[in-house]
Amino acid sequence: MPPTIPDSLSEASITENDLVDDGLYLSMRFGPLDLSGRDCEDAEFERCRFEETRLSGSTMRRAELRDVAFDRCDLANLRLPGARVFNTAIDGSRLTGTAMTECGLRDVLFSNCRADLSSFRFGRFKNVVFRDCDLIEANFQEADLAGARFERCKLSGAQFSQANMRGTRLTECDLYGVHGIQSFAGAVVTIADAQGLLFTLASAMGITIGD
Template sequence: MSSRMPDGRSSRVREPLRPKLGASLTSAEGSALDVVDDGSYRALEYKGADLSFRDAGAVEFEGCRFVETTFSGTRMRRGGFSDVELQRCDLSNMAATSSTMLRTSVSAGRLTGMTWSECAFRDVLVEDCRADLAAFRFSTFKNTVFRDCTMLEANFQNADLTGTRFERCDLSGAQFSGARMAGARFADCVLLGIGGVTSLAGVTVRSRDAQGLLHSLAGALGITIED
């Protein structure tokens, strides 16, 4: 399936590439259960691990699976997740800067208050997650899908959301000021009270979703709506 960008270019809409995990993963134990500067962790499976409140830079996770693992309160700089699965994990209040997610799936997780600013996401699926108050300011998204997520007051200020898809998400009160959104798509989403509504130029919105934009658009244009 493809759509047409405002400048006439064709933008292909497809599912994000799935993580590439090895046939067998090694159970994480010992030093692998810590997160340290310049740490590199490959082909590991973390189950019920506590990686919360760490503070590290240049950390790389590659080909790993995390199940019911917590990163709550962890701070990461120039870190990376590539070919990673995060299942039922707690990333609440995690803070990452200048970090990346590549071919990563995040499912049934808690992302409340998570901050990934000035980061890059490519081939990422975020599904069935609670991500209220999550912040992605100045981040770049390529071939990324948010599906069945609660994203109340999420912040995408100045993010590049070109081609990003939001499916069946509650984005009430979300902030999109200064975002680049050409080719982005909203399907069966709640868009009540979103900020930066004028940044939605070039997006595709289903007709039933557009009703939720009415008051935000009117406010941005100085229009008063009376009963």
């Protein structure tokens, strides 16, 4: 379900609403502010909208995001260790190198995002959708992806070692060269996607596919 965000939001400013430890941000609109390179913990965001905001290189430990929307934001190399992300939409944003390790994500949509080299290691996914995203060489090692869907995503070179993928659905995705092929047990893939997995599976079994 889409985030529940009121039409009327308070306009955030760097002087009054910068990212700080234990910060509480309610019903705010963050426009094209430069919040890169920040370091804080236990910040909470609820019913907030980020539009063209720069958060690149920031670290927000144990952050909580609920009913939040990110639109065309720069989240490259953002660190969100141990974050909880609920009912959130991230659209048209850059997440290259973003690390969301040990995060809990529920009812989250990533759409039209560049998220190559991102990390979701040890994450827990419930009703999470990646749609039209570049996830080349992303890391999902030991993540619980049972409640995740990947739609029209580039996943070549992505790491899935020891992930739980029972019930994970992949549709029209590029899966050439994925790592951790054994973790795909229980996943649901289309026939076209299975072709990409074939070469990886053959390589893992020491099979050479000739002409």
